[in-house]
Amino acid sequence: MMKMNNCVNYLVYNILKTVIISSISICILIFLKTFFFKKFSKKFNYYIWLIIIFRMLFFMFNYSVNFFTDTPQKYFLINNISNLNNNIKEEISISFFILLIFAIGTIIYLYCVLSKYLKFKDLIIDTSFEIENESINNIYHNLLSELNIKQNITLRYTEEPESPAGMGLFKSYILLPDLPYSADEVYWILKHELTHFKNKDILIKFLVVFIKGLYWFNPFVFIMSKKISIDCELCCDESVLNNCSLKEKKSYGMTLLKSIELSNITCSGLLTTEFNKPDLEVRLENIINQKGKSGIISGILIFIITSTSFLEINALETIHKNIPSENKADSEYLGLKFAETIDYTYETAPEKYRKMYEETCKVLGEIPRKSDKIEVSTKSNTTIK
Template sequence: MMSQIFTSVLLMSAVGSVLILVLLMLKPFTKKVFGSHWQYYIWLAVLIVMIIPLRIQLPSAPVEISPEELSIPELQTNEVQIVEQEPVEASNGQNMNTVETPFKLSDTIKGVHAGHYNIIIYIWATGAALFFMYGLFKYGLFVNILRRSSVKISCPEMTKALKETQMKNKVNVYVTDFIDAPMMVGLFRTSMWLPNHALSEKEFHYILMHELTHLKRHDLLYKWFALAVSSIHWFNPLAHFAVKQINEECEISCDLAVTTTMNNEDKNGYMNTILNFISANKVREQIFTTAMANDKNQIIRRFDMIRESSKKSKIIITVSIITALFILSIAMMSSGILNAKNIIPTNEPDGNRTNIVLIGYVTGQKHADTIMLFSLDNKNKDISILSIPSYTQIGNTGGLQSRISTIYVSEGENAVIDAIQSFLDIPVNYYVKLDTDSLKNVVDIMEGVEYNVPIKMVYDDPYQNLHINLEKGVQKMDGSKIEQLLRFRNNNTPTVPIGHIERDLLHQDFIAKLIRQKLVNMDVSNMTKLALAILNNVETNFPATEVPAYVSIWKDANFNDIKTFSLPGENVFDRGINNFIVDHDGLSSLAEQYLK
């Protein structure tokens, strides 16, 4: 889950950075035409793009399958084809068929092992939390000093101004020696702090107009939102630059909102008030505050904008809004398309092959007991099944925490999919989660299966309420017996041990026989009903709306050629822990031929 969030953040940060650079290039034009209000609020589009992980899935072209492709030659054998797990080696001169895929952000980190990538994710999450907490701490410390050094005063002018502007806010007014310029502080209980020196009636009027404009426009909320986004993207300097731009444009935009309807005399009085406060102000600008005079560096620009302030025509306002919406739409669409291609835990099938990961577990337990990848060749009507041992080590960290089953327990099925896609480099389109209760229901829906039990299986475990008693030989098995078959590990007497690999092969063989017995010669209607019934008994992200399309493709398949594989690799016993270490060269060759 965390890896998906981090990947999404990287994508949104990249799109947001491009948008920031575009806005900077357009600024000489937009500053003259649209004015400061547009310059201020357009940065809100940047923040939205950098925090909302919108996903836009473009429609794929329909796949046309010719009658020749639908016909499958009869095979001579009805047995399941078991393929040895030795890797298929390709000579240097041999060109292997590959599927061209669009750019994925995961490709840039493919060389990073999952363990190292997780460290990067934790660094990012820690940095984001610390950055935001530092902002809160700095703000809390400043407000605490303000409150300890201030005195609350009665301010009828504030009450009158709120009433005249039809604002329902309640704003307390304080006087303090700690600041030399007025400011507004507080998101939910907003208060105004005034410096402890005499103010003329005109100066106080300008102060009220300025600060109440901030309050009416919810500028403090804007600044909180900006801090949240910059905390998430703390590693991106352009995100902090965007926050700086917001703070600068905030005061200029507020100045223009206040002075647009003023005559020259009032404009001069307003500017003199700002100038007096700036010359005396010794307190640095604080986050989550609005201050009428807080930055000496931008005073010339503020005054130039005030002198030139005038109402924009309705045409200019309309064009500016349309332009802002257009820029936001393009940025969101770009972010959404990238997110859909890179961070969804499942990828849309390309029409030729669909890969589905099956996660099996005992009802009431979290441990992933069985993990298999089903690869459906929709063109040639072939099925390949790859078993992934639950104790497969992901990354190079070792230990129990590196096992794929542990990753499933701690982070869920999406993390398992991420591990398969990024570390094992096998594409996954969908997932299916199946517990033992659901398994029994599915087998009973399919009216059982005839299966040749290889050995007599007798095992009792009162702790798990597990009781296995199966005779050796061919027999019709319902859901309850199938559960016993698949959960069997060893007999009460240790004469016939069964290891992880043998158990995985047993699972593969059962599934292959179940498919062959139940799907061959089934008509479209019954196959559709069966598929929907199965979907209702499992947890999956496979869309039910896709069932008719897949049924149409597979309705004439004979399901004789089901290939089964074990994950290439070896068991390694290290520090008292047995993990399965993947042979990536062997897996790469196998995946290219049967899974991609």
């Protein structure tokens, strides 16, 4: 029972700690991206979010660093066992209640999003049909070879959504609207969608949804999600146009404009990548601009700084017949004096003190040992371990 309660408290503590750290990190990263990271590539600005995503995913991991290896002698008050037990139960009940609300919210959010996505995907796939146009199929297979994509991605025509899109984490599809696109326009559309798969953007979208499910109560996570969605498209545009001429960039931009013109921009947005996502002005500006710096060093520094949030540094001090910090406040509150005491070990202590000590160990989930020290205050007749 004690171990389970400690586990609940540990999870709640780490969740709350991660919420604070991630919220601050999101705000700092948005600030840096707005004022300092513009000189870096869109790829850097996109993948830098993964540092925060993984920090939030692995919230349960912490590493403690302790100074001083000597194990201090600990003395625990046992004259007020009933109050101690009540405090533990109260703390555990609150932690369990918080964890329960957290879990229920996560389950409800993920169920709503994933069930909606699966229904949408089934509808799209059921209404899609094979592409028999030999020219389009040749362009598609040549792009698979050009981008060195080994993944099995099915290309199909669709009437819904009206924008070119990619979807599917395990069984993947590229959906091309049956609209009057030229061969050049089909080339850019398919290259864009295949680049999304090459960059593992669908996987990242699923990770973001899972993060939103875990931290459904944190508004900063939803702000981060929108920023990641924009950066995803900008990164894809940059990757598609890498080493392209100005003429090719203009052709890509015109294809983007035509795709928006032909569709109604329904924005299905359910774990899919869409060619004509919003933020058109930003994307067109990004198409013309040259690729920025890689920003690898900055990324490494941010990763190192973020990794330190997993560490907890504990300064331990060897105690010689002093009450440690966790019990000192309680003893002072009770008005206890420790100047006049009698020291025993568990093996040599009188029976009544042994029983009191055993009760304390039972509450704390410990096993008495013969060498354990028991200190008895002669003034208040209070036994402490």
